[in-house]
Amino acid sequence: MQAQVKQDTQDTQDTQDTYEVVIVGGGTAGLTAALILGRSRRSRRSVLVVDAGEPRNAPAAHMHGFPSRDGMPPAEFLAEVRREVTEYGVELVRDRVTAAEPDGAGEFEVTLADGGRVHARRLVIATGLVDELPDIPGLAERWGDDVIHCPFCHGYEVRDRPIAVLYRKATGIHQALLFSGLSSDVTLFLNGADEDDLPDEHWQTLAAAGVSVVSGKVDGIEVTNDRLTGVRLEGGRVFPRSVLVVPTVMVPRDSLLNALGARTKDTPAGPFVEVDPTGLTSVPGVWAVGNATGPAEQVVNAASAGYRAGVTLHAQLLHADLEQEAARRRAGVFSPEGEQAVARARREAVGA
Numbered sequence: 001m002q003a004q005v006k007q008d009t010q011d012t013q014d015t016q017d018t019y020e021v022v023i024v025g026g027g028t029a030g031l032t033a034a035l036i037l038g039r040s041r042r043s044r045r046s047v048l049v050v051d052a053g054e055p056r057n058a059p060a061a062h063m064h065g066f067p068s069r070d071g072m073p074p075a076e077f078l079a080e081v082r083r084e085v086t087e088y089g090v091e092l093v094r095d096r097v098t099a100a101e102p103d104g105a106g107e108f109e110v111t112l113a114d115g116g117r118v119h120a121r122r123l124v125i126a127t128g129l130v131d132e133l134p135d136i137p138g139l140a141e142r143w144g145d146d147v148i149h150c151p152f153c154h155g156y157e158v159r160d161r162p163i164a165v166l167y168r169k170a171t172g173i174h175q176a177l178l179f180s181g182l183s184s185d186v187t188l189f190l191n192g193a194d195e196d197d198l199p200d201e202h203w204q205t206l207a208a209a210g211v212s213v214v215s216g217k218v219d220g221i222e223v224t225n226d227r228l229t230g231v232r233l234e235g236g237r238v239f240p241r242s243v244l245v246v247p248t249v250m251v252p253r254d255s256l257l258n259a260l261g262a263r264t265k266d267t268p269a270g271p272f273v274e275v276d277p278t279g280l281t282s283v284p285g286v287w288a289v290g291n292a293t294g295p296a297e298q299v300v301n302a303a304s305a306g307y308r309a310g311v312t313l314h315a316q317l318l319h320a321d322l323e324q325e326a327a328r329r330r331a332g333v334f335s336p337e338g339e340q341a342v343a344r345a346r347r348e349a350v351g352a
Contacts, residue, residue: 019048020317022110022120024097024256026051029290029302029309030126031081036310038088045314048118049085050110052096056128056291057153057299059144064153066300077299100256106285121285122313125273126306127253128291134166134191134246138221146228147221147244151178152298158243159183164231165211166218167191168247170268173202175245180209187239189231192217214239250295260286269295279309287313 021037023030026049037045057063057074064070069077082092096113100123103109108120131149133139139147148154155178162185165176176188188211195215206213214233222230222238230238250269254262257273263282264271272294279287287309290302297305 017048018119019046019091019121021045021047021122021124021313022097022100022108022118023047023049023124023126024100024110025049025124025126025128025253025290025292026053026082026092027055027078027126027128027290027302028081028299029128029292029297029306030124031078031085032303032306033124033126033287033289033310033313034085034090034306035081035088036307037314038085038090040310040314041318044089045317047090048120049090049092050095050097050112051092053094054128056131057144060153061144062157063299064156065298066303074299097256100260102260108285121317123286124279124306124309124313125254125257125281125286125288125292126290126302127256129250129252129295131248132251133248136166136218136220136246138223139244139246142221142223142228142244146242147246149175149246149248150298151175151182151245155179155182161185161242162240163187163243163245164189164239164241165245166247167193169193169197171247173198173206175247176211177205177209179245180211184210186210187212187214187241189214189218189233189239190216250291252292254292257281257283257286257288257292262286262288267294277308278312279305280312 023034030049034047034049037047055074055078060074062071063074063077086092095116097110098113099111101109108123110118110120133143148158159182161183163179163183165172165179165186165188167188167190172188176186180186188206190213216233218231219234220232221228221244222232228242228244229240231241231244232238252272254273260283263274265274273281273288273292275281275288275293279289279293281288289305289309291297293305
């Protein structure tokens, strides 16, 4: 990485590295916020990105849906963005934030896993989420290859192939219907769910989409020559399939947000931190962006969220600095006559 964080033995701000913004998480959302902040001041804002190196899309060979970068390997994409942000003075460190605590004055003390401590005026949490797979043998080894979950991330690449969709009450029907737009050979595996639990309208829609339905509990998958070839039920019956769509449990990495007391909201995927349109959480001075805020933040959405947070943070910090300076002037450090003289001199210099 490009920078090392100093390790200090005292807990005072005077002996710590101080940054205007510390960004926790170096994926697309966090790096985009860093890029905007790095470009937003004559002297460049002091920004630190602490990245544990665990992006959600690491298992995928390619990412999709990002204009001009469609099909690019995620690791290459992030390496390019890291190169860009360092050109604007952003510091990057490979580490993990273990604690972020308010300092009592509206700012934060940040502790790293390696023992380092830094001070931050503002925080951006971009820690993403973890996809927990169904407990079926063999899925983890093929995750991101021919075991997938998103029609928009991977659907085009598996179009027209025999596709299996694993049922889950919250998402199974929806996923089967979405993939039926990509292949005429889609089978929904109920995986132990009772057929009678599906409403009549679901059966009607599945039939209209040409989706087959298989009852019984899924026991595993068949793999031949490093390719998925079938879905196996308890009892041994195998259905030939070359793609398996699985419903993951999406768990946000929100321990820092929880410790800070950030308010959450319920979503179909469970509770996620509540943010305003700029990414601001219920905790003053703390923003959250990317998959830390919800399961549907694809790469392009994460970039947009990081951009909005970066713009808002810069404006807020700028106004805070100007208000502090104005207050200092109001306190009598500068006289009205002196201010007018400075303004006249600047005007004359421009005119000259």
